[in-house]
Amino acid sequence: MKFDIIIIGGGLVGASLTVALKDSGLKMALVESRLPAPLPDDASWDSRIYAISPGSASFLQEHDVWQKLDRSRFSPVSEMAIFGDDHASHLNFNAYDIGMSELAFIAENRQLQTAVWDSLESPAGNVEVVCPVQCTSIVWHESHVDVQLADGNLLQTALVVGADGVNSWVREQxxxxxxxxxxxxxxxxxxxxxxxxxxxxxxxxxxxxxxLAFLPLPDNRVSMVWSTTEAQATELRELSEAELCQRVAEASEHTLGELQLITPPVGFPLNFVHVKELVKPRLALIGDAAHGIHPLAGQGVNLGLRDTRELVKTLNERGLQTDCGDYRLLRRYERARKEDILALELVTDGLQKLFANKNPTLTRLRNLGFEITNQLPLLKNRLIQHALN
Ligand SMILES: Cc1cc2nc3c(=O)[nH]c(=O)nc-3n(C[C@H](O)[C@H](O)[C@H](O)COP(=O)(O)OP(=O)(O)OC[C@H]3O[C@@H](n4cnc5c(N)ncnc54)[C@H](O)[C@@H]3O)c2cc1C
Incomplete structure (x- = not known):
């Protein structure tokens, strides 16, 4: 089986790339090792919730994915309120101040995943979804790549896209x-x-x-992301429901009053990953396979979707270049993405380290930083513009 592109990893980022390229005339295979979880029959909420930027939402809308989401299950964000650890300093971003109707949308992972997967089918028949199957080996040749699957099938392609998450097997191969x-x-x-x-x-x-973050869900509901030490996370998970609600209400300074648990707490280990190269001949990395950042900015998926947008642009604008795996072509994608990725890696990693540090001078400085930034509309504007993309 011969393809122009094989995308390995059908998470939000890899599946979105496939959808965005399905009218390009390129022959593609999307290889995913796990079947996506179906939407539940009941009205229960997914504990994986994402803040989706207006730029990502427009991209998904352009490819008829956003329209498939159940509007009653996602919520716009019109304001962000950020507090320092001295109970006084704060930083506010308001959509109204920058002439936008919202700063982000909060949506469930499984709703997004289902909407993207429901959009994979191509009337032209140029998209093959290979799932659930594990890849067992990749052999790189000058003119093509062989991808061996666990079911015995051998796929051949001009370009492999690694979209297989933060512990990327493709990156390793x-x-x-x-x-x-x-x-x-x-x-x-x-x-x-x-x-x-x-x-x-x-x-x-x-x-x-x-x-600690609260992201607004429809009606009086919030999704919590509390990035905390491993010891405290274990302790929080062992609390009774009532005790956990009390602890989270206290930590959030009772801003939203009393809390009731809707979904049990689930923990994700947090890692930083910086990748030296995004491309090699016949290979491009996108999404968490290309960068792993702290979730404090709520930007991981958005950063990955910006990779997707750039790779789609590079491939669609390849002109007379018929070989999608051509290194010079892929370098254009890499050059266009490096700055954005590095900036977000530095900001998220820097903020995490700054606030993890117990030095009293730094404590005063970081809180002062919030206050000063809050007084500078131009700086605030620049910061928020980046997060809107
Ligand atoms: C607590 C937390 C909160 C977060 N909140 C936000 C947020 O609010 N906003 C935001 O933008 N981001 C957020 N993120 C980041 C976000 O979760 C990731 O950036 C995003 O899931 C990356 O998507 P991906 O498609 O690149 O990778 P993944 O979602 O990891 O998908 C990779 C896919 O590849 C498949 N796969 C792996 N290996 C193979 C293989 N060998 N063969 C075939 N398939 C394979 C996997 O089954 C999986 O489906 C958060 C992260 C955490 C931990």
Missing amino acids: AGIEFSKYAYEQIGLVANFSTEHSHRHIAYQWFRRDGV
């Missing part, structure tokens, strides 16, 4: 160098219903024990 370290933190996620309305405000508290 290509011998791409990367640096990785564990934050020694867990991202604890859970959903709550709240006594008071969130008024479409996303809250974030930079605390001495980590970063």
